[in-house]
Amino acid sequence: MELSFWQIVTAGLLGAIAILRRKMKLSVRQIVTAGMMGAIAILLGVTRLGFIGPFPPLIMVSATIMHVPVIIGGVLEGPIVGLITGLIFGLFSWLQAPTEQPPVNLWFSNPLVSILPRLFIGVTSAYVYRALRKANEPLALAVAGVVGTLTNTVLVVGMIVVLGYAPLAVLAPAVAPNAIAEIIIAVIIVVAVVAAWKGIEGRRKGSSV
Amino acid sequence: MEDFELLRNVTIGQYLPTGSLLHRLDPRTKIVGLGMLLLAIIVHKAASGLLVGLLLVLGLVILARVPLSFALGGLKPALPILLLLAALQLLFGWGMFSTSCHPLWSWWVMSITPCSVQAVIALLARFTALILLTSLLTLTTSISELAHGAEALLRPLQRLGVPADELAMVFTIALRFVPTLAQQLEKLLKAQAARGADIHGGTNPLQRTRQLLPVLVPLFLTTLRRGEELTLAMEARGYTGGPGRTHYFRLRFGRIDVVALAAIGLLLVGLFSVPFGALDQHGLALLARLASH
Numbered sequence: 001m002e003l004s005f006w007q008i009v010t011a012g013l014l015g016a017i018a019i020l021r022r023k024m025k026l027s028v029r030q031i032v033t034a035g036m037m038g039a040i041a042i043l044l045g046v047t048r049l050g051f052i053g054p055f056p057p058l059i060m061v062s063a064t065i066m067h068v069p070v071i072i073g074g075v076l077e078g079p080i081v082g083l084i085t086g087l088i089f090g091l092f093s094w095l096q097a098p099t100e101q102p103p104v105n106l107w108f109s110n111p112l113v114s115i116l117p118r119l120f121i122g123v124t125s126a127y128v129y130r131a132l133r134k135a136n137e138p139l140a141l142a143v144a145g146v147v148g149t150l151t152n153t154v155l156v157v158g159m160i161v162v163l164g165y166a167p168l169a170v171l172a173p174a175v176a177p178n179a180i181a182e183i184i185i186a187v188i189i190v191v192a193v194v195a196a197w198k199g200i201e202g203r204r205k206g207s208s209v
Numbered sequence: 210m211e212d213f214e215l216l217r218n219v220t221i222g223q224y225l226p227t228g229s230l231l232h233r234l235d236p237r238t239k240i241v242g243l244g245m246l247l248l249a250i251i252v253h254k255a256a257s258g259l260l261v262g263l264l265l266v267l268g269l270v271i272l273a274r275v276p277l278s279f280a281l282g283g284l285k286p287a288l289p290i291l292l293l294l295a296a297l298q299l300l301f302g303w304g305m306f307s308t309s310c311h312p313l314w315s316w317w318v319m320s321i322t323p324c325s326v327q328a329v330i331a332l333l334a335r336f337t338a339l340i341l342l343t344s345l346l347t348l349t350t351s352i353s354e355l356a357h358g359a360e361a362l363l364r365p366l367q368r369l370g371v372p373a374d375e376l377a378m379v380f381t382i383a384l385r386f387v388p389t390l391a392q393q394l395e396k397l398l399k400a401q402a403a404r405g406a407d408i409h410g411g412t413n414p415l416q417r418t419r420q421l422l423p424v425l426v427p428l429f430l431t432t433l434r435r436g437e438e439l440t441l442a443m444e445a446r447g448y449t450g451g452p453g454r455t456h457y458f459r460l461r462f463g464r465i466d467v468v469a470l471a472a473i474g475l476l477l478v479g480l481f482s483v484p485f486g487a488l489d490q491h492g493l494a495l496l497a498r499l500a501s502h
Contacts, residue, residue: 026375028448029440035382036436040429042383043390065425072429084379192422193429 034081037073038088041066045092064182067121068189071148074122075129075194082122090115117155124151141194145187153179227274231349236358238466242473243346249477250338256331257492258485263334265476266341273349280344291336299329326496327489356381357460393431397424
């Protein structure tokens with residue numbers, strides 16, 4: 001591979017992430033949420049329920065709903081949980097790569113494509129949600145869904161292009177319609193789940209000691 | 210055409226205590242050993258080498274005294290797509306790197322070349338081996354063993370600021386809950402079907418979402434609820450995470466582990482030094498000669 005510059009970038013990013021982690025301690029709830037959302041992501045992948053439509057754009061096969069638990073994890077418990085859940089999603093996507101179709105399996109076997117971009121899905125969703133939460137809760141959730149999905153699409157496609165696997169001109173039109181569908185789906189699910197959960201949790205909060 | 214029994218197919222994540230040799234290995238050995246085998250199979254290119262790899266993995270499954278039909282059950286969900294892919298690759302030479310093969314049989318736009326035959330064999334071998342390897346890890350190692358193993362392996366990273374203990378706990382929880390959530394999902398799918406919903410109907414993505422929504426939202430919600438209960442339970446038992454946790458369970462590296470690691474090391478060296486590429490070429494030539502008769 002001819003990308004020593006990018007390897008340095010990657011190493012730098014990983015170092016930054018490691019440093020970030022030092023400053024944040026995980027509460028039990030955060031650990032559990034990360035684990036549970038990770039479990040859903042794995043489940044969606046293993047049972048193929050996370051894949052919508054076997055035909056058209058085959059490229060984003062690994063992403064259709066599997067990123068949603070990551071977004072929800074980030075929104076509910078913050079960027080660190082989003083990071084970890086994204087890590088689980090990425091790891092699983094990497095492990096599942098050999099079972100995908102030809103162009104895709106080669107790309108996703110490279111952890112820079114399957115793991116690294118996924119780390120940011122939860123992080124961006126979390127920050128966007130936090131920023132907009134005061135203004136309008138449902139809107140914040142929707143935007144978090146959009147941003148999270150876009151992060152996934154843009155960074156994964158970006159990595160594929162940067163590593164020279166496929167030219168942007170070819171990928172973009174194939175991925176675009178799929179990406180739009182994913183965004184809509186993600187927004188619906190994120191808003192529905194978090195709104196319902198907050199509603200339930202709100203009623204419960206009164207009784208916690 | 211509904212397959213409700215999702216749990217049966219989720220062999221990844223289930224523990225089968227058969228007391229075999231593999232079960233007695235230190236989890237760290239298994240994680241590292243099986244991990245290396247996994248990597249080797251992902252990287253290896255020659256079809257003949259992959260077949261040898263597959264045989265190896267099957268041997269391991271037998272060694273673990275896991276019923277073969279059970280282990281292979283994990284392939285079921287992916288089977289239709291896999292077969293379609295294999296057929297496409299066989300007939301159209303899809304995803305082929307070199308096209309210097311003469312067809313054995315052709316009709317219209319389809320043709321079967323020795324290269325595509327080999328590619329398909331490689332594909333099927335690799336796929337099966339990977340699924341089996343992954344399942345093997347969880348089938349022979351209980352969740353708590355996996356957690357301790359992962360934690361021990363990650364501990365050196367603690368100095369870089371990575372919260373190894375907490376991460377290990379996250380992975381443990383995730384792995385442990387996959388079968389539980391699969392059961393939950395199964396119930397939800399059945400409930401929806403009983404109300405007349407058709408899950409695998411529409412291929413239009415929006416339509417499919419509308420069908421999946423009554424299943425997904427409850428899945429998330431019940432999962433989050435379980436999470437609440439788990440959090441409470443852990444806190445009630447005094448779990449605070451973080452370093453400095455002592456363990457009731459101690460991992461001990463035994464003689465079996467050294468033998469196992471040495472064996473895997475030898476296998477890996479063998480896998481990569483035997484000229485499988487040349488073997489493949491011989492195979493290709495043989496097929497070509499068979500065809501011209």
